[in-house]
Amino acid sequence: MKITGSKRLEQLGSAIFAEVAEWKEQVKSQGIDVIDLGIGSPDQPPSPKVIEALVNAVSNPSNYGYPTSEGSLPFRQAVARWYKHRFAVELDPNHEILALMGSQDGLAHLAMAIADPGDVALVPDPGYPIYSASLVLAGVTAYTMALRAEHNFLPQLERIPLEIAKQAKFMLLNYPSNPLSAVADRAFFEQVVAYAVKHQIIIAHDLAYSEMTFDGFEPLSILQIPGAKDIAVEFHSLSKSFNMAGCRLAFMVGNASVVQALRTLKSNIDYGVFLAIQEAGIAALEEDMTHEFTVAEQYEKRRNLVINGLREVGWEIPLPKATMFIWAPIPQGWTSRQISREILFATGVVVIPGDAFGSEGEGYVRIALVQSEERLAEAVRRIGRFLKMAKTSSDV
Ligand SMILES: Cc1ncc(COP(=O)(O)O)c(C=O)c1O
DSSP: OOOOOOHHHHTSSOHHHHHHHHHHHHHHHTTOOOEEOSSOOOOSOOOHHHHHHHHHHHTOGGGOSOOOTTOOHHHHHHHHHHHHHHHOOOOOTTTSEEEESSHHHHHHHHHHHHOOTTOEEEEEESOOTHHHHHHHHHTOEEEEEEOOGGGTTOOOGGGSOHHHHHHEEEEEEOSSOTTTOOOOOHHHHHHHHHHHHHHTOEEEEEOTTTTOBOTTOOOOOGGGSTTGGGTEEEEEEHHHHTTOGGGOOEEEEEOHHHHHHHHHHHHTTOOOSOHHHHHHHHHHHHHHTTTOOOSHHHHHHHHHHHHHHHHHTTOOOOOOSBSSEEEEEOOTTOOHHHHHHHHHHHHOEEOEEGGGGOGGGTTEEEEEOOSOHHHHHHHHHHHHHHHHHHHHHHHO
16 A cells, blocks of 8 residues: 555645755765755754753653643743843743743644634745644645845735735744844834734744844844733744753743643643753753853854855845844845755855745845854855856856
8 A cells, every 4th residue: 555645744844945955965975075054953052051950850760750731830930030031021830831842842733722724824934934834734824924125024014905814813923033034123013913903813923033133132022012912922942042952942921822722732742841851941041040141142253254254255145133044145147946056066055045934035045053163164165166156157
C-alpha cells in the first residue's frame, strides 16, 4: 500500500526552506566552506547562571513527574514579575499566563483553540511561517495583510475590506518582526487596539524579539495600550532573549479567555514543559531583572559589521532597529531565489529568499546574524567578491 501524507501537509510551510537546505547539502558536498546565515538559531549558550540552575534542577529527583500543561506556578509568577519589570504590565499568574513548549507550540495551536473551520484570520505577508501554517491546520481562511517598505512594513488596516474585518476572528502581528526586522511604535499599537475593539477581533502579538533592539529603541508590549487586555494576547519566547532555543520554553500572556482556550486545547495535547527547564527559565527571567545578561549588544555589533561591510561593497541596506535579521532589498535584475542560490553556490554563504515568508517577500533576502563577527566579516568579503563579479559579467 502506498501511503501519502494528508492534503493538509502539502499546504504546510514553504517548500523554499527545503530547497535551500538541499542547495546547502550540494555545496557542502563540493567541499565548500559553508557560512550558514539561514535559520535564526542563536549560536551562543545561555548565561552560566541559567546553565547552573538547569544542572541543579535536573539533579532534583522530584522534577521528573508530569508537569502541568499551563506551567508551574513559580514559573508563571516569574513571568508576571518580569512583565511588570520590563513593560509595567500587571498579569495574573493564575488566569493570564500560559507556559508553552516554545512560542511555536502556542502559535501552531492558537487558531485551533479560538477559531473554527471557515473562520477568517488576518496574517502578515511577509510573516513568520507558522502563522499561515497554523491556519491550514485549523482550517481557518487566511486574509493576508501586505507589509511594504513604503508603509514601514506596517499593515494598512484601512485597506482591509469591511466584510473581512467583520468576519475576522483574530489577527497575528509581530513587532519587532521576523523576517522584516521592522518595529512598531505606540501610535500603531493604539490604532490596532482601537481597530480590534471596533471589529471584535482578537490580536495575537508575537514579541519574540523584544530583547534584541538597538540604538536605544524601546519595544512595546501591546498590553501597555489601555484596553488591550480585552482583546489581545502576546507571545514571548526564551529562545532568542536568553539563548535557550533548545530548551523549548515560552509563554503566552494577556486576555484570560484566550489563555483559557489555549490552555484547554493544550491540556488535551501535552503535559507541559519539563520542570527543570522551567526552573532554568525562572533563573533567566530573574537574572534579566538585574540587567546582568543581554543579547542585544552582541547582535548590534554584528548588525553594524554586516550593514557597514555590505555598504562598502555597494549593497545599500537600511539599518534595522531590532532582531537578529537583516532584511536586504536585492540588487536589480535578480529574483530572491536566484540571488540566494547564486550567493550560496558562488560563496558558500546561506541566506533565505524573501519569498519563503510570503509573496510580498520577493525582492528581498533575509540574512540571520547567527555567526561570530569573524565569520560574518568573512561572509561579507565573499558576498562583496560575488557582487563585483556579478556586476562585471552584467556589464559585458
Ligand atoms: C517571530 C518568531 N516567533 C516565534 C518563533 C518561535 O520561537 P520558539 O518556538 O523557539 O519560541 C520564532 C523563531 O524563530 C520567531 O522568529
